[in-house]
């Protein structure tokens with residue numbers, strides 16, 4: 001047991017192989033039983049085999065526990081009691097006490113910038129680590145947890161070469177080749193991507209949202225629902241020119257419930273990938289992603305029957321001419337990509353839109369300032385519709401600041417994205433008060449992270465760290481415009497992640513969020529529901545605080561239900 005652990009089990013990745021290991025164990029049991037059966041009765045032979053296997057399993061597990069506790073290369077890093085032994089404590093915590101990112105935030109408060117959060121996992125709340133792990137020069141790859149969806153999309157592709165080829169196709173579709181900075185001049189860049197040809201359709205959908213909210217006549221409207229309608233309608237149009245008609249009908253498409261079920265599964269599955277992968281292999285086990293895949297597959301079938309007049313993202317994927325990339329764009333890959341992009345593109349922008357609506361309602365002075373700024377980008381055509389000058393809108397500095405600040409405090413992907421360090425390990429420049437045990441022996445200002453470790457930088461925590469942002473928990477959009485002294489290190493702002501695996505849809509997302517928010521503030525005053533006059537202010541304040549608290553405590557940082565009045569203005 002000890003020898004096999006040392007030479008075999010500790011050197012390979014088994015997350016996806018548990019069902020095969022179980023099958024192997026059954027074969028071993030049969031072979032042993034048959035061998036013993038030459039000397040003993042079948043039942044005694046069976047017990048002998050079980051005994052032998054039991055001794056083996058106990059020895060392997062004892063060896064694993066001893067290794068993780070006393071000899072593991074991550075042993076020198078501190079963390080909670082159970083972390084060196086298992087990741088189960090995290091699953092239990094997430095199920096009972098609160099979201100993963102909040103737990104990680106608490107642990108950094110307790111143990112410092114580097115915390116061992118699993119037998120082979122480190123969380124590092126440091127800006128240099130952010131660059132070293134995710135930056136364009138990083139040699140880190142994606143760990144087995146990316147396999148849990150069972151589908152290999154561009155996002156879950158672990159092979160760097162295949163990822164590069166597939167990503168290039170999406171970059172063309174999304175206009176994200178090259179680093180898109182949020183600075184106004186750069187985001188005004190016009191490319192021939194589907195994102196840009198999609199702009200008029202995006203505008204139509206935004207007009208429809210404004211018209212529908214106008215029909216509410218200033219009554220409290222469920223903001224989450226409306227933002228779900230628009231973001232999923234936008235994705236269905238952008239990807240395969242489908243009309244999901246959610247804005248028009250005011251009803252959620254079934255695809256959204258599938259996406260939510262999948263996201264919940266992913267939150268737990270990422271913690272114990274081997275279990276998630278094993279569960280998915282059990283015959284007839286309901287797979288959380290299968291309904292969504294079937295749904296994406298049907299939409300893909302419909303799309304392939306007819307060519308849209310204006311190219312959509314599928315036009316780029318299906319018409320891709322790169323012979324190498326084509327190998328990876330089988331039907332199965334297309335389905336995986338469609339499924340992933342719907343989830344990645346809609347739920348994220350949705351979360352930003354709801355959070356930003358809340359912040360605007362809570363700060364009427366920001367609404368007024370934003371209205372003045374964005375007005376220059378619009379001119380009225382006919383009632384209910386407005387012509388928009390996109391380069392002018394994308395150059396609005398205060399609009400960008402509001403979005404940056406919302407993404408900083410409420411990143412839609414709050415937990416750190418996991419990465420696997422290269423076999424030789426990773427050296428990170430590290431100016432810290434860590435003990436010499438944790439720094440690289442050769443240089444006290446660097447730290448060596450051992451090879452094949454799973455590392456992550458927690459987005460939520462680093463973006464709220466006082467080391468990088470002054471008054472970090474306050475919503476101060478001016479830090480991105482007139483009060484730059486409130487940003488200590490801008491590199492810590494990373495809601496889209498960075499480097500080769502960073503968000504491919506950043507440009508698209510910003511285009512959508514900017515257009516929707518600008519149109520909303522021009523058309524409406526965003527107000528909290530009216531309350532009885534007595535104690536109004538206090539009650540509103542308490543409601544807002546409660547909303548924010550629910551928001552911070554919530555499972556996936558999906559915004560808590562928000563109701564606002566959209567009171568018509570003269571546009």
Ligand code: HEM
Pocket residue numbers: 154155156167170174341344345346348349352411412413417495496497500501502503504505506508509
């Ligand atoms: C505010 C909105 C958004 C945020 C905060 C966001 C954030 C992220 C993050 C953090 C990642 C890295 C995931 C990882 O490392 O595993 C990512 C990847 C990705 N996102 Fe976004 N995203 C947003 C909107 C979008 C939209 C609208 C689209 C598409 C239209 C999109 C497409 C993608 C794709 C294709 C990837 C995978 C990139 C790769 O692995 O090469 N995202 N996004």
